[in-house]
Amino acid sequence: MPEEMWLQREAPSLRIIDPDLAVLVDARREEWRSRITASRAVGRAPEKAHGKYLLSGGMLVCPTCGGHFEAFKSPWNTGVYVCATRRRKPGVCSNTLALPIAGTDDAVLDIVEGEVLGTRFIEELLGLVDRGEADDSARLMAERNRLRTEVERLVGSIAAGVPGDTVAPAIREREREIARLDVQLRAPRPMQPDIDKLRAALSLRAKQWRADLRAEPKVARLLLWRLVEPIVLFEPRPDWVKWEAPTKPGLLEGLVPIHQVASPTGFEPVFRP
The missing domain is CATH 4.10.860 (DNA Excision Repair, Uvrb; Chain A)
Known part of the structure; x- marks a missing residue:
């Protein structure tokens, strides 16, 4: 029988893996792939790119060499993010930028909570939802x-x-x-998503994720990888540096299919070392 004559039907009772569990597993695998990519860029072993700080493991990209920042503590500071390439391979990168860990983490979380987990962004995500074809x-x-x-x-x-x-x-x-x-x-008729129910589900998830982002750093970092691409620093100055983070439609994971993901709006705030 030609493929165009096949009939497909949803059968939730036959699923082997719970959809919510599948989403968590996929997110963990995506984080691992991202860490491998980030660590290979600077010649590090993938398993060493998994730090305990929010923006470690490849989340901050150096504007000078393209490597990633890592957390560094010493008797002279309370903890800063610095270019791993400059610290580990002297002479390869000239970037002396040092971002306070606490202040930088708070700045990122404030922006993500307000922009990526806010009402405006939820409405933007709803515009990406596959509404399906009209029932004819x-x-x-x-x-x-x-x-x-x-x-x-x-x-x-x-x-x-x-x-x-x-x-x-x-x-x-x-x-x-x-x-x-x-x-x-x-053939099965297309199911039209209930946008009002989806909006309520996204708002509830955003509220929970805002709380999780302020919880244990490893959990927060896992969520951060699902919400934004690695943060790119640019135009560094002695007292500030701009950064941008393209967003992902992570809030929609497991709720509905996405017709197309045309990178939702990112943002360009400023860090002050």
């Missing part, structure tokens, strides 16, 4: 009824004396069209 069952059924009426009229013309071999090709053509329409009518 009524149109298909009307066309089928029209063809069936024509078949009956043609059959009646034979009884009225019209030669059968003259009418038969027209009858066969209409029967083929009716069979094609029957296949389309048996």
Whole structure:
């Protein structure tokens, strides 16, 4: 049977893995892939890119060498993010930027909570939701009824004396069209997402994630990877540096399919060392 004639139906009872668990596993695997990519960029072993600080593990990208920042503590500071390439490979990178860990973490979380977990961004995400095609069952059924009426009229013309071999090709053509329409009518009808319920679910998830972002750093970092791309620093100055973070539609994971993800709006705040 041709693939276009296959019938597909949702069967939640046959799922082996709970959808929520699958989302968490996928997020963990994505974080691991991101850490591997970030660590390979500067020649580090992937397993060493998993730090205990929010922005460690490749989340901060050096504007000078393209490597990543890492957390560094010493007797002379309470903890800063510095370019790992400069610290570990002297002479390779000239970037002396040092960002206080506490202040930088707070600045990122404040922006993410307000921008990526805010009402405006939720509305932007809802615009990416696949609304599905309109249900055209009524149109298909009307066309089928029209063809069936024509078949009956043609059959009646034979009884009225019209030669059968003259009418038969027209009858066969209409029967083929009716069979094609029957296949389309048996196919599962598209389910239209309930946007109001989805908006409520996104708002609830955003509220929970805002709380989780202020919890244990490893949990917060896992969520951060699901919400934004690695943070790129640029235009460093002695007393500030700009940064940008392209956003991801992570809030929608496991709730609905996404028709297209055209990178939702990012943001460009400023860090002050």
